[in-house]
Amino acid sequence: MDLSSxxxxxxxxxxxxETHLFSVxxxxxxxxGDLDRARKVCEIGLEYHPExxxxxxxxxxxxxxxxxxxKAEQSFKSVLxxxxxxxQAATNLAEIQTELDRSDTILHKTWQQILKWDPSNKTxxxxxxxxxxxKPHRRTKKQKVKKVHPKKQxxxxxxxxxxxxxxxxxxxxxxxxxxxxxxVLDILEKKGSDKKRVKSEKQDILEILKE
Numbered sequence: 001m002d003l004s005s006x007x008x009x010x011x012x013x014x015x016x017x018e019t020h021l022f023s024v025x026x027x028x029x030x031x032x033g034d035l036d037r038a039r040k041v042c043e044i045g046l047e048y049h050p051e052x053x054x055x056x057x058x059x060x061x062x063x064x065x066x067x068x069x070x071k072a073e074q075s076f077k078s079v080l081x082x083x084x085x086x087x088q089a090a091t092n093l094a095e096i097q098t099e100l101d102r103s104d105t106i107l108h109k110t111w112q113q114i115l116k117w118d119p120s121n122k123t124x125x126x127x128x129x130x131x132x133x134x135k136p137h138r139r140t141k142k143q144k145v146k147k148v149h150p151k152k153q154x155x156x157x158x159x160x161x162x163x164x165x166x167x168x169x170x171x172x173x174x175x176x177x178x179x180x181x182x183x184v185l186d187i188l189e190k191k192g193s194d195k196k197r198v199k200s201e202k203q204d205i206l207e208i209l210k211e
Contacts, residue, residue, distance in 0.1 A: 001206055003186060006032070016045055020179050020209050023054035030062055038062045054179065060092065069096050080113070090114045094124075101181045104131055117210055164188050178205045 002008045009025040022045030029038035042059035046052060061073030076093035079086050094110045108131065111124045118124070164187040172181040182205055188196045 003182065013041065016210060018048045019045070020049060020052070021182075023052065023058050024136075026055065026058045026062070030058060035037060035062050035066050035152065039066075051078075051082060053079050053086055053089070054133075057086060057089050060089065060132070062182070064092060069100055072096055073100065085117060087114065090117065091121075145182050164191070166193075166197065166201070178209055181205055 001012055001195075003021070003024050006025070006028040009028060010023065013019060013022060013025050022041055026038045026041040026045070029035070029041060039062050040061065042055050042062065045055045046059065049055060056075050056079045060072045060079070063069070063072035063075060073093065073096045075090045076096065079089040081094070090110060090113050094107065094114060097107050097110060108128070111127050114121050114124045115128065164184045166188070169181045169184050169188075172178070172184065182202060185202050187199050189195065
């Protein structure tokens with residue numbers, strides 16, 4: 001199945017509302033500006049997979065594009081609340097919370113989370129430094145760092161093309177992260193890797209997702 005084809009994804013979704021790939025179709029609709037269909041696909045998919053990080057993110061992007069900032073804020077917060085590493089969701093959340101004029105305490109928490117995942121983020125650094133400069137330095141109690149379940153570290157994290165290998169595909173499949181494994185296979189396909197193996201791996205994964 002060609003994930004880059006909107007038509008192929010529409011046919012797949014029509015035959016299987018329970019597919020984990022619903023967010024791929026929703027993203028096609030979002031890119032094409034069809035916000036109503038993007039939202040509808042997300043809503044259907046999330047009924048079956050309520051904690052699907054990609055689906056929640058696309059729903060948030062759809063609401064953000066449509067000016068529904070409070071709804072978008074809730075979707076992005078839902079992406080992050082279970083410890084999922086999703087830098088894009090955190091960044092979009094910070095932007096929306098700024099537009100909604102949320103308190104400095106709320107914004108500080110979001111920007112600090114972004115810095116934890118992306119220490120070189122200039123926007124986050126500038127915001128934190130600006131706010132810190134306005135307040136006298138205080139000693140605070142050390143906060144316990146919440147441990148993230150290893151599986152969730154892969155849920156929607158950006159995958160560098162340099163790290164995309166068949167070994168990574170195997171690791172993701174072993175952890176049940178089939179959607180992410182498909183993403184890696186797409187990268188390998190673009191890099192010109194073993195086409196027969198890529199096709200075979202994709203077919204195996206899609207068969208599992210249909211079960």
